[in-house]
Amino acid sequence: MTILVTGGAGFIGSNFVLDWLATCDEPVVNLDALTYAGNLQNLASLSGDARHVFVKGDIGDRALVDSLLQRHQPRALVHFAAESHVDRSILGPAAFIKTNIEGTFTLLEAARTYWSGLQGEARARFRFQHVSTDEVYGSLAPDAEAFTETHPFEPNSPYSASKAASDHLVRAWHHTYGLPVLTTNCSNNYGPFHFPEKLIPLIIANALAGKPLPIYGDGLQVRDWLYVRDHCSAIREVIERGRLGETYNVGGWNEKTNREIVDTVCALLDELQPDPAGPYSRLITFVKDRPGHDRRYAIDARKIERELGWRPAETFDTGIRKTVRWYLDHRDWVAAVQSGGYRDWVDANYTARAAAE
Numbered sequence: 001m002t003i004l005v006t007g008g009a010g011f012i013g014s015n016f017v018l019d020w021l022a023t024c025d026e027p028v029v030n031l032d033a034l035t036y037a038g039n040l041q042n043l044a045s046l047s048g049d050a051r052h053v054f055v056k057g058d059i060g061d062r063a064l065v066d067s068l069l070q071r072h073q074p075r076a077l078v079h080f081a082a083e084s085h086v087d088r089s090i091l092g093p094a095a096f097i098k099t100n101i102e103g104t105f106t107l108l109e110a111a112r113t114y115w116s117g118l119q120g121e122a123r124a125r126f127r128f129q130h131v132s133t134d135e136v137y138g139s140l141a142p143d144a145e146a147f148t149e150t151h152p153f154e155p156n157s158p159y160s161a162s163k164a165a166s167d168h169l170v171r172a173w174h175h176t177y178g179l180p181v182l183t184t185n186c187s188n189n190y191g192p193f194h195f196p197e198k199l200i201p202l203i204i205a206n207a208l209a210g211k212p213l214p215i216y217g218d219g220l221q222v223r224d225w226l227y228v229r230d231h232c233s234a235i236r237e238v239i240e241r242g243r244l245g246e247t248y249n250v251g252g253w254n255e256k257t258n259r260e261i262v263d264t265v266c267a268l269l270d271e272l273q274p275d276p277a278g279p280y281s282r283l284i285t286f287v288k289d290r291p292g293h294d295r296r297y298a299i300d301a302r303k304i305e306r307e308l309g310w311r312p313a314e315t316f317d318t319g320i321r322k323t324v325r326w327y328l329d330h331r332d333w334v335a336a337v338q339s340g341g342y343r344d345w346v347d348a349n350y351t352a353r354a355a356a357e
């Protein structure tokens with residue numbers, strides 16, 4: 001058996017691929033366009049491992065997706081590929097429409113054709129697992145109940161609107177065509193290989209470089225935080241035992257304000273890598289807010305616990321400590337991302353090879 005993963009060179013996708021192959025021997029075909037967010041260095045430990053087949057390509061390339069499905073006959077398609085950064089979606093929404101909506105549409109159509117041609121056990125077993133976000137539900141008042149799976153969709157950014165659109169497409173392909181889909185809506189992930197444009201890795205990288213630590217607005221926006229490996233285990237459970245056509249909210253039961261997050265990261269750095277110039281919190285700088293900034297997200301993750309027995313293994317204290325340590329131990333990874341050096345291998349391998357043909 002084989003699974004096809006999209007976006008497996010990104011933050012969550014690469015953690016998922018590494019986790020998957022650490023827990024079983026089922027091969028992974030990894031389709032990733034290697035946008036700025038895709039980094040094959042995340043998967044360097046799989047170099048030479050025949051269980052991992054990497055394919056550089058776009059989920060919007062129907063012919064490519066069709067050929068991968070036919071060639072590898074996967075029993076599941078796990079769909080991570082997306083444009084994922086809210087701030088980028090505000091500056092340039094077009095790529096979000098293209099990949100998150102049109103790309104998901106292309107995958108659904110390719111999966112429908114493939115699944116329709118399967119017989120017997122292979123057809124019964126196939127799953128399309130769509131990885132989505134809590135941002136589709138919009139923003140919560142401070143005292144409102146956490147998002148359940150039946151909360152109305154009220155997306156507020158181009159990113160969350162594009163993800164909401166993709167969730168609707170996935171739902172419709174199940175109801176109309178019977179495609180065996182599952183959707184997970186997860187809260188903010190953090191952990192290894194998180195691109196340093198997002199809050200936690202940005203704060204760690206800037207602090208170590210002695211740069212300002214930017215907090216948007218008053219910093220009292222609330223997010224629920226989940227250690228990335230816990231998200232990976234939730235997805236594995238949903239693929240194996242989730243009810244077809246259902247959505248499952250995934251969260252860490254860790255609501256924190258952005259100020260608390262930054263303070264916690266600074267305190268851990270003070271402990272693990274003290275700066276002779278003084279506490280890292282001296283670098284905190286309040287900057288102009290993100291337009292349309294959602295005030296609060298909170299996930300009610302009781303359904304996945306009740307139905308599938310999943311709960312996060314990490315508390316925020318254990319997860320954030322591991323994360324800060326990982327960034328301290330992998331400064332070369334951060335440096336390669338910041339310098340753009342992580343893209344050199346791609347140029348050497350793909351551009352140079354194509355030019356030689």
Ligand code: NAD
Nearest residue numbers: 007009010011012033034035037038058059081082084189
């Ligand atoms: P990421 O930006 O780190 O990685 C995205 C990956 O998708 C990259 O490797 C990129 O090269 C690839 N990609 C982008 N466009 C592509 C295309 N057209 N074809 C093929 N590959 C393409 O994102 P992430 O943070 O790992 O998020 C993964 C998924 O999880 C996304 O769907 C996101 O919406 C969802 N999600 C993320 C979070 C979070 O906190 N990061 C939380 C909930 C849900």
Ligand code: DAU
Nearest residue numbers: 084085086133134135187188197198199214215216221258
């Ligand atoms: O909730 C799930 C979502 O979490 C995912 O769907 C997205 O793909 C993922 O990027 C993340 O979105 P956020 O916008 O919540 O993540 P980000 O790390 O960009 O910001 C987290 C919070 O920190 C948010 O309230 C904005 C704030 N922030 C962010 C940055 C980059 C700052 O205050 N300063 C910053 O410099």
